[in-house]
Amino acid sequence: MRPTRGATSTLGRGARLGAVTLLALLFLVPLYVAVVAATHPASAFLRGVPVLPGGDLLANGRQVLVRGLPGTPSVPRMLLNSALMAASVTLGKLLIAVPAAFAIGFFRFPGRRLVFWLIFVTLMLPIEVTFFPTYQVSVQLGLFNNFGGLVVPLLASATAVFLFRQVFAAFPLDLVDAARLDGAGPLRFLAEVALPMARPTLAAVAVIEFVYGWNQYLWPLVITSSPSNATIVMGIREQIAAAESFAVPQWNLVMLVALLALIPPVVVVVAMQRWFVRGLVFQAR
Amino acid sequence: MAARRRAATRGTFPGWLLPLALILPELVVVGLFFLYPAARVVEDSVTASNAFGLSSRFVGLANFRALFSGGDELHSLEVTALFVGVTTLVAMALGLFLAVQVEQLGRSRVLFRTLFVWPYAVPAAIGGTLWLFLFEPGIGPGARLLADLGVRWNFALHGPQAMVLVMAIFVWQQVGYNLLFYLAALQGVPSEFQEAAQVDGAGKLRTFWRVVFPLLGPTTFFLLVMDLLAGLFGSFAVVDLVTQGGPAGATSFLVYQLYRDGFVNSNANLAAAETIVLLVIAGVLTVFQFRFLNRRVHYR
Numbered sequence: 001m002r003p004t005r006g007a008t009s010t011l012g013r014g015a016r017l018g019a020v021t022l023l024a025l026l027f028l029v030p031l032y033v034a035v036v037a038a039t040h041p042a043s044a045f046l047r048g049v050p051v052l053p054g055g056d057l058l059a060n061g062r063q064v065l066v067r068g069l070p071g072t073p074s075v076p077r078m079l080l081n082s083a084l085m086a087a088s089v090t091l092g093k094l095l096i097a098v099p100a101a102f103a104i105g106f107f108r109f110p111g112r113r114l115v116f117w118l119i120f121v122t123l124m125l126p127i128e129v130t131f132f133p134t135y136q137v138s139v140q141l142g143l144f145n146n147f148g149g150l151v152v153p154l155l156a157s158a159t160a161v162f163l164f165r166q167v168f169a170a171f172p173l174d175l176v177d178a179a180r181l182d183g184a185g186p187l188r189f190l191a192e193v194a195l196p197m198a199r200p201t202l203a204a205v206a207v208i209e210f211v212y213g214w215n216q217y218l219w220p221l222v223i224t225s226s227p228s229n230a231t232i233v234m235g236i237r238e239q240i241a242a243a244e245s246f247a248v249p250q251w252n253l254v255m256l257v258a259l260l261a262l263i264p265p266v267v268v269v270v271a272m273q274r275w276f277v278r279g280l281v282f283q284a285r
Numbered sequence: 286m287a288a289r290r291r292a293a294t295r296g297t298f299p300g301w302l303l304p305l306a307l308i309l310p311e312l313v314v315v316g317l318f319f320l321y322p323a324a325r326v327v328e329d330s331v332t333a334s335n336a337f338g339l340s341s342r343f344v345g346l347a348n349f350r351a352l353f354s355g356g357d358e359l360h361s362l363e364v365t366a367l368f369v370g371v372t373t374l375v376a377m378a379l380g381l382f383l384a385v386q387v388e389q390l391g392r393s394r395v396l397f398r399t400l401f402v403w404p405y406a407v408p409a410a411i412g413g414t415l416w417l418f419l420f421e422p423g424i425g426p427g428a429r430l431l432a433d434l435g436v437r438w439n440f441a442l443h444g445p446q447a448m449v450l451v452m453a454i455f456v457w458q459q460v461g462y463n464l465l466f467y468l469a470a471l472q473g474v475p476s477e478f479q480e481a482a483q484v485d486g487a488g489k490l491r492t493f494w495r496v497v498f499p500l501l502g503p504t505t506f507f508l509l510v511m512d513l514l515a516g517l518f519g520s521f522a523v524v525d526l527v528t529q530g531g532p533a534g535a536t537s538f539l540v541y542q543l544y545r546d547g548f549v550n551s552n553a554n555l556a557a558a559e560t561i562v563l564l565v566i567a568g569v570l571t572v573f574q575f576r577f578l579n580r581r582v583h584y585r
Binding site: 099109118123132133134137173174186214251270280281 | 295296297300301303304305308310312314315316317318319320322323329383389393395397398399401402403404405406408410411412414415416417418419421424425429462465466469510511514518519521522525540543544553556559560563564567568570571575
């Protein structure tokens with residue numbers, strides 16, 4: 001029985017590899033077409049998009065980065081805003097989530113259960129659920145069309161607290177007791193024991209929150225109004241509209257901007273895949 | 286020994302002022318930007334404001350009646366259900382299928398995982414932009430291919446085509462997420478389970494459905510909830526970029542309809558009622574998820 005099984009699984013392996021490769025290539029088609037489009041002049045698409053990349057990447061890049069499409073915010077400015085927004089969301093989340101998870105994990109204070117539930121009802125709910133009333137409240141708090149408005153309301157999610165709580169809950173109890181016997185206070189314990197041990201989770205949360213911040217579309221769209229506060233992801237809408245106003249739609253420029261907007265989160269996720277996967281899969285535990 | 290005497294507080298620090306101070310910033314942010322808005326929207330949903338927003342009066346459930354009495358809003362509920370149902374089913378089935386294949390590829394596992402996961406990292410709006418070009422009638426390679434095959438492709442005119450396009454974009458992004466979780470879960474299935482079933486003479490496919498798939502139950506359940514939530518709330522960017530809810534409301538899903546009612550039509554009370562609907566749906570899904578999460582935590 002063994003030999004036949006071996007033979008069929010070799011055959012099965014080839015077919016499996018072929019099928020999976022084909023699907024993987026299919027998944028890459030939108031990206032490949034964008035690369036091809038971004039390296040040609042727009043007029044090249046009138047007879048259909050070419051099969052291979054062209055040589056106009058630098059010319060298109062100059063057009064996009066220096067001159068920009070008419071009536072749209074500057075692309076370098078939008079990239080900078082996105083980077084600052086994503087970095088601030090990441091830093092802000094870590095700064096408020098780590099202490100919160102630490103308090104829940106290592107203290108027994110009155111109202112702990114209530115606080116726990118108040119925070120964790122938001123775990124599964126993205127800002128899109130309450131974006132309308134959250135927008136109204138943010139405007140009243142003076143957060144309309146400024147950097148604070150782009151960042152602070154996005155911090156209201158429990159994902160990071162939850163991930164850190166999971167790590168802290170798995171700590172051996174003796175660790176705290178030993179620290180207490182040594183006379184170490186809670187803050188020293190946090191800095192010298194808990195945080196170093198939670199380093200993989202720190203990395204995972206950083207990746208998840210950076211991508212979360214960078215990829216926002218609806219929130220920047222409603223909370224900002226001036227070009228100086230636009231982000232690259234929400235700004236793509238105006239780029240498309242401007243490109244389509246030409247007699248020959250400037251899709252090459254739109255695709256180049258799209259590539260610039262997708263490279264940071266994709267590179268971060270692919271390069272830090274181990275942490276990203278760990279963080280995501282940890283949520284299901 | 287000292288630790289044993291403090292059995293009630295093992296593994297914790299004493300005091301309550303410090304933990305409250307530590308948790309306060311998170312609590313303030315969640316309170317201000319989630320809990321308070323969610324509570325306030327309840328009030329808005331049962332009142333009607335005049336055109337200047339200066340006064341409002343109690344109207345009971347009138348806003349909800351407007352929501353369910355036909356017209357754009359009811360249609361929005363229907364197309365949302367269709368979109369979320371189909372995309373969840375397809376993304377989960379494809380994710381599971383690919384995970385099973387990739388799991389057996391040995392050393393190239395990580396490479397193939399990467400090749401399916403990267404679209405998940407692409408901002409939805411940018412993913413929508415790539416596909417918009419791909420299927421732009423007359424220009425996009427996808428659109429030209431369909432035209433060559435005899436399809437009268439124009440998603441700006443044909444509702445079903447717009448729906449299929451938006452569904453495809455969403456599935457393209459979500460499959461990698463499902464694959465990740467299934468892959469992790471499959472690696473946790475002891476191979477003895479599969480081998481034992483094969484010795485018993487069960488066919489490969491039957492082994493999978495009767496032995497392996499039930500073991501993936503918690504993952505399937507988790508992904509079901511996450512995909513439903515992603516479909517409900519993650520589709521806004523794609524819809525706004527690719528179809529603007531059209532043609533004739535064919536892809537005007539709940540969050541997009543809410544955006545239109547709240548920001549374009551400036552009907553705050555209708556938008557409030559729609560937010561309540563979203564909160565109820567999301568709340569039910571969250572409760573399901575929490576029951577499952579709690580069970581897992583207890584088992585550890």
